[in-house]
Amino acid sequence: MDPSLPALERTDHSHTRAGRPRDRAARAAILQAANALLEENGIAGFGMEAVAARAGVGKSTIYRWWPSKGALAMAGFLAATEPKISYPKDGDSALDALRRQLLRVAEVYAGPTGRVMAAILAEGQRDPHTITAFVEGYARPRRDEARTILQAAITQGELRPDLDPEVVLDALYGPIYYRMLVPVGPLDIKWMDTLVQTVLDGIALPRL
Amino acid sequence: MDPSLPALERTDHSHTRAGRPRDRAARAAILQAANALLEENGIAGFGMEAVAARAGVGKSTIYRWWPSKGALAMAGFLAATEPKISYPKDGDSALDALRRQLLRVAEVYAGPTGRVMAAILAEGQRDPHTITAFVEGYARPRRDEARTILQAAITQGELRPDLDPEVVLDALYGPIYYRMLVPVGPLDIKWMDTLVQTVLDGIALPRL
């Protein structure tokens, strides 16, 4: 972690210092309000005043915890989404685990969570801190997780040994982000299933 | 075209009606200024006042041509980008044409054009008119063009006959948009070349 980058959340000194402790309940209410507003209206209906009003909280309390709108959006997104997209821990084949996780990701991103993510990526194009927070705090860890499964699948002889894992991750996950941000077609399980199968088999004529 | 959707550009009646004709030179200057600002600073440095100042034009003139900030960004992008990404017209094999066009797209999107597109997609998450204009005025036509080549490659026996063209397009172009919007890695020709080859061959172990 580069300490020159602004933290996603401000540090909490409530236990070390004297004075009134910071209100964890208010923090939770803010996160929930932020995520709810993002889910309902995307980035359009998401403003600091609206979040404060919905959480029953002063605006200053929000800025005491998070430094900017983008940071708050990221925090709300993480709090709500992180539990939803974990890899299955079964003793399955790695390839099956990868496939099932991809279907799950497509399913989740097709719903409100996808709208929130699109909003964060949009905000990220405007504010470098937000996109950095998204990559470091969400995308990269997920990608690392996926790469591990991918390499396991290669080791177990389920996938070609000569693959570039980064490129394979892009081929599998890139189209999801694409359909999430550019409405060229639906993002559903049937589509995702076809995509996975297509990438698995390749598009070239099989050599007889 | 659904006429209920706001047009990307307002109609020009300067030749039919009386009065001072609309200034095409001013229009061109605005488009150029808009695109330059987007290339230089992305969505951050892109504002109507800034465009007007740079083009040496009143703000009202901009709004006389385009109804909103998003529409202007789209127009500037189209004017500058449309010539850059045409399909090669050679008598090559369809597959080679497709591959060369993908490499060209990756090359172009890796530069300033990619920053402009990212800005437009970001604005599009906020303003439905903008994303619609982008899809209808840019993404969809490109996609149609690519699909034609793709189907030619299938017809010519260069690709599997059982493919879903939409899914293949997502697999090839989706990762480009992904890397353009989420900085997980570089977007260069070497990467693109590996991606194309990976999708062609598939990632599963070849059946011996």
Added chain:
DNA sequence: TACTTACGATACAAAAAGTATCGAAATAGG
């Protein structure tokens, strides 16, 4: 009890999108 910090509320400053108004300029038709 004194001190310290966070709380909610609210006023405020700054920036930007889009609208309204103005006199000047350019064109068509008479």
Added chain:
DNA sequence: CCTATTTCGATACTTTTTGTATCGTAAGTA
């Protein structure tokens, strides 16, 4: 040439939103 019409650039204005500052109060610690 003259008048009506429309666009021109300039500028003031309204509205919205982000982020800061201020203030009296609440809730802890020493």
